Amino acid sequence: MLVNHLMKQIDQFRDERNWRQFHNEKDLAISISLEASELLELFQWKSSEEVLQTNSLELKEELADVLIYSFMLASNLGCSVEEIMEEKLARNMEKYPVAESYGSKKKYTELRGEK
Template identity: 50%
Template sequence: MTEFEEIIEALIKFRDERDWQQFHDSKNLATAISIEAAELNELFLWKKTNDSETVNIERLKEELADVLSFSFLLAEKHGLNIKDIVLEKIKQNAEKYPVDKAKGTAKKYNEL
């Protein structure tokens, strides 16, 4: 069993013990990801760049775990392999952002 499979299995066990699958439709999972991402962003709100690097690590772990948990559940719901979709996205981004054009710049692919 891969680490991702182990995580998803634990999430499903937790969810199913509480009979929460009924609430985990795609819309609600996507909304939950967005809400948890906003809570993650809140940790950095109004901080200067240097201060943002010293954010409360326990809160960071909690909010990242929430974002990742709902993301794993949404991927599982649609039969998506997390490793495959992330590696495919990296490949797509490599084509959009070739090293010779994108290195050292934050410009979007259509601005390169």
């Protein structure tokens, strides 16, 4: 499957450089946040359209960095990316039933009248 192939490529890249020693769970979580901030920075003071027109390469690279660090963290934790995403999507389907959430930006607690 594609996800497993990518995971192997990422691990191989890291292992060939002996970088696993630097990629503990804490530092990977920090790196995910930092890369997500760099992705977000591209949008600062601009519309989505402006960013998409002028920064598409940077946007793709920052998104790739977030995903690569996320895959590394999943690998360290022994998590199957496919499994955890499928499980999360199943939970989201329960929290956001189509009939209640279609076309709505409300959080699941608002959909059910909870606080």
